[in-house]
Amino acid sequence: MIRFPWSKRTRPKTRNGGKGQVPNSVKERTEDELITRNIEDTISYLRECFDYSDDFIIRRFHVMGEVPAVVCYFPPMTDGGHQEALKSFMTIGNRMGDAPDLGKALKNMLLNDILFSSDGRTDTSLQMIVEELLNGSTVVHVEGMDEAFVFCTRNVEKRSITQPETEQVIRGPREGFIENLMTNISLIRYRLQTPDLRVKINKLGKYTRTCIAVCYIHGIVNPALVEEVQRRLSLIEIDGIIDSGYLEQFIEDNHFSPFPQIQITERPDKAVANLLEGRVIIIVDGSPLALIAPTVFSQFYQTSEDYAERFLLVSFIRLARLLALLFSLAFPALYVAVISFNPELIPTEFAVAVAGGRSGVPFPTVVEVLVMEISMEVLREATIRLPQQVGGALSIVGVLVVGQAAVAAGFVSPITVVVIALTTIGSFATPAYNAALALRLLRFPIIIISGMFGLYGVMIGLILINNHLLSLKSFGVPYLSPIVPGNFEGMKDTVFRAPLWWMKRRPTMLHTLNHTRVGTESFNELEHSKQNTLDPLTPANKRGGGEGKDGQSSSNNGDSGGDHSG
Structure with missing residues (x-):
């Protein structure tokens, strides 16, 4: 389930103080309006928000056969999980003899003992309920409770993972990003199985409320870079973010330059390689192209295949x-x-x-x-x-x-x-x-x-x-780093690519917290410990399967030519 920053009552700062963020007719109402114990108040609020939407469902039912409740969801955006949640509530009466007192005891029993969903939680803000519904969640409000249950039931159709169209290689992975944000994050986590990978999700766009994921590796990236990326994103005010190109035009340094100052990629392996160098990856929900920041000119004539070949x-x-x-x-x-x-x-x-x-x-x-x-x-x-x-x-x-x-x-x-x-x-x-x-x-x-x-x-x-x-x-x-200003360590990966074991440090221009990426001592030990195990001319080679002395094969190597009869 996507956990947004404001799920914990923290919202990205905007110039207008966060106003005008709900894309409905009640967006002028106060953000801190809380859920009451009366489900009729909740129903009227949601009807005011979505009454003109024919794809919005409000269904009344009873918990334990006597407690009124209401379930709300958008069928086109759910995966059928709302049926399981509804079944959990409606079958309680068959297993419980007496309904407990309304209030905290009922909430704890429902959340901890009855509900089947693994990601169920509660929320008290009406605006957060609207946010979750628009995200594809199912919301259940039980009479007498000042909190509503939220279940992540989002299911949006997506295309399968295919080979990247614009960055094809001969030697390298054949999978590329797609339009689904969670799938793209999973492709990165598949290659970076470390708890140091951080993913911070924000929402941008007054009407689209597009999810923006900022990915970085804690302990490598410079914290000032992450803060600057988040600051620039928080200052964006626009009706909608349709593609990652919208963000690129807002957060780049020089808006009038023909040269791109942020690199785009649809390859997860390339994104991971840049994360390991100390850069930040920005992924937009609905776009198969991720943004890499910061970027220098030499990156535009390099490919991910350059590091897989000699x-x-x-x-x-x-x-x-x-x-x-x-x-x-x-x-x-x-x-x-x-x-x-x-x-x-x-x-x-x-x-x-x-x-x-x-x-x-x-x-x-x-x-x-x-x-x-x-x-x-x-x-x-x-x-x-x-x-x-x-x-x-x-x-x-x-x-x-x-x-x-x-x-x-x-x-x-x-x-x-x-x-x-x-x-x-x-x-x-x-x-x-x-x-x-x-x-x-x-x-x-x-x-x-x-x-x-x-x-x-x-x-x-x-x-x-x-x-x-x-x-x-x-x-x-x-932009011309590491050529100008000159840096010898960085020049190992510009016009010519040095061997991987020579590029021991991460790019100096990124001011990373951890500079070393190749262990010198382990590589030296590897070089000095290499043995020609299967060399037939090695003295005392006892691993050979031949019949000759010291494991060496016979001189004729099985050649049947010549007369050996006499």
């Missing part, structure tokens, strides 16, 4: 990704600058081929590249939005037929098509979609500047982007 191979692949990232940003601008202002930089043979391909093209190079870039963006967007069966056919038609027809008609040159195609492929090599989107956006102003000032314009654009990256922070962490 470091030499991963370092090469990561370098290729980084080059593709830079390639997708600056290659069209460099092409425009060289063709328009500095054609002498091109080798003679290649310059002749380029000039021959551009003969007959009526547009300047910058216009030609911009038209092709815009066309590619439109084609990419259309491919994403169309149904899967049609999208694949459209991409093939757009790339092959339209591109070839444009070249044949003389609108663009063949070399321009090649440049745009290579640039698009480079943008696809960036693992993070939101970071690739930022680079696609910045590509257009750099192309325009390069068409105006040549290579000087390209350098000016890159310098401005670099200065902007240097100015960004994510919850106080410099």
Whole structure:
């Protein structure tokens, strides 16, 4: 059962003092209004809240055959548990001879001796009863009691756990987050079976009352980071939180930067890895994408598969990704600058081929590249939005037929098509979609500047982007850490990935309470204690199964060639 912070009478602080939090017609009534002993008062209050909702059920019955009671629930949100709770109340009379006095004795008997539900509890606040009903719980109020019974019977349809769509890997787990909050938390707890994992659940949204889970590892994360995340969440005032992207736009540091300052993921293993580094994970009920805070730029060209493979191979692949990232940003601008202002930089043979391909093209190079870039963006967007069966056919038609027809008609040159195609492929090599989107956006102003000032314009654009990256922070962490400011320990996991046993400490930029993540002494003992147990050439190897001396196999290794008869 979801235990919300205000179940213990503590609510997140808001600028309006917590007013206007109940999404119904009685939201102006006082928050501290308590349940009375008369069930008619409770029924009238709930009817005032939900009277116009045809899916809200209020059913009267008797406890022990004589005590009036009422059960309330929303059938579309329950799993049938309300029937078990109702059965417990209505069958008491068959087992009990005399009803005890109304009051505390009745409550204790019902809660501790009669009710079957394992998560039943009581509450005294009318507003909390409304909150629980909207969450899918079943509420029972017995005449003469100033508390109501609350049973968690929530059951919302959800899709099965499948492979992540946007973060696919060859080596690694094949399960991803879904829209159900409790399922996502269970996927994290499955991998982090430690009592130090903390999950704090809040509710945001005036009408949606969306559950927001803040996850961190106590003893590793810096407490100031958790407090800052909770503070920023508590200051959000909005009608509804539909997706984790809503929170991202509120709590990020720079709202006008194209670069994301909070990373998103739909992989539980990636979320757990960031928790172990000392970061905070924010999960929104109804969204399959979790938020990771804080975030630095180097994380956007890294994948969870990088830590499952050997470091030499991963370092090469990561370098290729980084080059593709830079390639997708600056290659069209460099092409425009060289063709328009500095054609002498091109080798003679290649310059002749380029000039021959551009003969007959009526547009300047910058216009030609911009038209092709815009066309590619439109084609990419259309491919994403169309149904899967049609999208694949459209991409093939757009790339092959339209591109070839444009070249044949003389609108663009063949070399321009090649440049745009290579640039698009480079943008696809960036693992993070939101970071690739930022680079696609910045590509257009750099192309325009390069068409105006040549290579000087390209350098000016890159310098401005670099200065902007240097100015960004994510919850106080410099965006280009650990490169700027430099930190040798952090540089082991940037462009190249060092072996896991070399990365002994957690990222210094996160100021974690526990810095060590790899035991040095145990690894040294492991290295020095390795034995070639099954090596046939090891002296006195008595574990071999051969017939030779010291456990060694015979020299012929079972070879039947040659004459051994005589």
